[in-house]
Amino acid sequence: MIPFNKPYFTGKETHYIEDAVKRGKISGNGDYTKMCQNYFETTFGFKKALLTTSCTDALEMCAILADIKQGDEVIIPSYTFVSTAIAFIRQGAKVIFADSEPNNPNIDTSKIESLITSKTKAIVPVHYAGIACDMDVIMDMANRHDLLVIEDAAQAICATYKGKPLGSIGHMSAFSFHETKNIISGEGGLLAINDERFIKRSEIIWEKGTNRAEFFRGEVNKYGWVDTGSSFLPSEVIAAFLWAQIENIEKIQNKRLEHWEYYYAALKDWAVTNRIELPEIPVFASNNAHMFYLKCDSLKQRDAIIKHLKENDILAVFHYISLHSSPYYVNKHDGRALPYSDRFTKQLLRLPLYYELEPKHIVNKLLSYGS
Numbered sequence: 001m002i003p004f005n006k007p008y009f010t011g012k013e014t015h016y017i018e019d020a021v022k023r024g025k026i027s028g029n030g031d032y033t034k035m036c037q038n039y040f041e042t043t044f045g046f047k048k049a050l051l052t053t054s055c056t057d058a059l060e061m062c063a064i065l066a067d068i069k070q071g072d073e074v075i076i077p078s079y080t081f082v083s084t085a086i087a088f089i090r091q092g093a094k095v096i097f098a099d100s101e102p103n104n105p106n107i108d109t110s111k112i113e114s115l116i117t118s119k120t121k122a123i124v125p126v127h128y129a130g131i132a133c134d135m136d137v138i139m140d141m142a143n144r145h146d147l148l149v150i151e152d153a154a155q156a157i158c159a160t161y162k163g164k165p166l167g168s169i170g171h172m173s174a175f176s177f178h179e180t181k182n183i184i185s186g187e188g189g190l191l192a193i194n195d196e197r198f199i200k201r202s203e204i205i206w207e208k209g210t211n212r213a214e215f216f217r218g219e220v221n222k223y224g225w226v227d228t229g230s231s232f233l234p235s236e237v238i239a240a241f242l243w244a245q246i247e248n249i250e251k252i253q254n255k256r257l258e259h260w261e262y263y264y265a266a267l268k269d270w271a272v273t274n275r276i277e278l279p280e281i282p283v284f285a286s287n288n289a290h291m292f293y294l295k296c297d298s299l300k301q302r303d304a305i306i307k308h309l310k311e312n313d314i315l316a317v318f319h320y321i322s323l324h325s326s327p328y329y330v331n332k333h334d335g336r337a338l339p340y341s342d343r344f345t346k347q348l349l350r351l352p353l354y355y356e357l358e359p360k361h362i363v364n365k366l367l368s369y370g371s
């Protein structure tokens with residue numbers, strides 16, 4: 001069976017993990033953590049980068065930093081992973097779901113403004129498949145209404161909006177290194193801060209509400225409990241693993257892009273014949289080849305393609321069930337119809353995409369569907 005995802009190991013991961021062990025310090029915020037954070041800050045221009053144990057954790061830190069409280073409202077797309085919502089729900093907020101664009105699972109920026117109320121605190125765009133949301137429109141709206149923008153950049157490493165790295169535009173952002181993402185550490189994530197007002201507090205929340213980071217830099221002469229927080233930082237074992245991936249990030253990205261472009265070129269005509277749409281990359285966005293998806297013409301067609309591929313030992317998978325219709329939130333949602341979010345729930349299909357993929361075989365099997 002050709003899997004949907006296969007984590008890629010560069011070969012250096014265990015070498016760096018062994019080195020971390022030899023250095024004799026495997027708790028968090030050691031040499032490898034600092035190397036990774038420094039890489040992200042210098043490469044993507046974040047004012048502060050903090051490794052976390054997941055993107056979910058990074059989003060939870062964002063919700064704390066944004067001071068989200070009971071009764072606040074946060075606008076997020078419905079077509080997203082549950083973590084985008086849960087970080088804010090746990091702080092007592094109400095999430096207000098916005099619809100996707102007609103042809104792209106990203107939040108429809110033209111639908112956001114009418115959802116803003118006096119309770120709204122933040123907008124959380126999700127760059128689905130690593131393809132940028134229209135950030136100028138979102139930032140402008142946020143500035144006019146005095147809202148924070150938190151980018152869910154879980155899938156968006158190395159992607160850009162008008163040449164700017166995703167995750168560097170909103171006030172803060174969250175990335176994932178889960179084994180299904182482009183660069184990985186098993187579980188893992190990153191909080192990126194772009195608004196300097198949040199830097200000091202982010203380090204405190206990261207280390208269980210203590211000012212430990214300041215203490216170790218010699219900026220205060222004792223450390224203690226000064227704020228809320230949790231244990232959001234990963235161990236050096238995870239950071240060492242991630243370092244091997246970072247070293248190979250260009251090679252990984254090039255290979256993924258090669259596969260993506262192969263799929264696109266080879267499936268273009270077939271898609272038209274079968275009334276299937278391929279992903280569209282807006283002119284303001286670059287492609288980080290996180291995902292290759294098909295927009296099928298119906299649920300029935302998607303089921304048939306999944307079945308056809310399965311019979312050929314290929315695993316293709318659908319993606320999110322719109323959060324506004326999930327069992328946990330269906331009764332809390334305000335009842336607005338979100339037709340495009342529902343469209344992608346029923347019609348989006350993801351093809352296998354990973355470093356060691358041989359897309360030719362998958363394409364050949366797909367081309368035999370419908371003919």
Ligand SMILES: *Cc1c(COP(=O)(O)O)cnc(C)c1O
Pocket residue numbers: 053054055056057080081083084126152154155175176177178187188189
């Ligand atoms: C993967 C993903 C997450 C969660 O990432 P974890 O590192 O597994 O916590 C959140 N949001 C989106 C859009 C994702 O794709």
